[in-house]
């Protein structure tokens with residue numbers, strides 16, 4: 448993945464790698480808008496190509512659009528589902544625009560899998576919370592929820608800007624990060640030789656926290672990356688968090704340099 452999201456060539460390579468083991472890739476799970484954790488958004492051109500590849504390989508797409516309403520000004524890009532209704536399960540959640548604890552979401556699914564999803568849901572949760580669904584339904588039908596979404600967009604944009612400014616000012620050379628156009632997260636890449644998991648204890652001692660990149664890779668890689676969230680703290684706290692993190696990174700570089708890291 449890069450700034451434009453999922454790389455089509457990488458998708459083909461992944462499908463072929465699965466085929467080489469004698470198995471068949473059945474579906475692609477993807478977060479095209481304001482990705483968690485990478486903060487990137489799939490470009491329109493790549494959306495088309497991903498749809499083509501999926502169709503060619505008989506791959507179902509699970510399009511998770513949890514953050515789609517939380518863009519920072521740009522026009523929303525067409526959902527993958529709008530290009531291929533039969534091959535895409537489109538899902539989203541009220542966790543980011545109403546309240547996370549309610550755990551109410553929705554799915555638009557091709558008819559052939561819809562009944563199976565209902566069965567799977569019954570098997571999994573037996574009885575979804577009526578109270579939570581009623582609360583969301585009443586909120587949507589009686590409150591100016593789109594205005595509230597506009598407020599969220601403005602608030603998160605300010606926090607994103609605070610984080611990007613502070614990173615640009617304080618992070619050492621060799622560090623890079625994504626520029627999210629919406630959502631909650633910046634994906635940071637540390638200078639070579641640093642390990643975000645090893646750094647975490649020092650960060651927590653300095654009272655700043657992040658999620659190490661390894662938490663997002665099935666194969667245990669990703670140690671040079673970390674996910675920063677700007678959604679909760681106000682801009683001043685975001686800046687202070689980045690300041691503390693930059694000290695932790697500088698300390699880690701000082702330790703790593705004599706060991707031969709290229710920092």
Ligand SMILES: Cc1ncc(COP(=O)(O)O)c(C=O)c1O
Pocket residue numbers: 478483511513539540541542547550551552
């Ligand atoms: C991409 C994505 N999908 C779904 C969710 C969670 O949705 P829910 O709270 O409805 O399980 C999250 C929350 O972090 C997310 O990042």
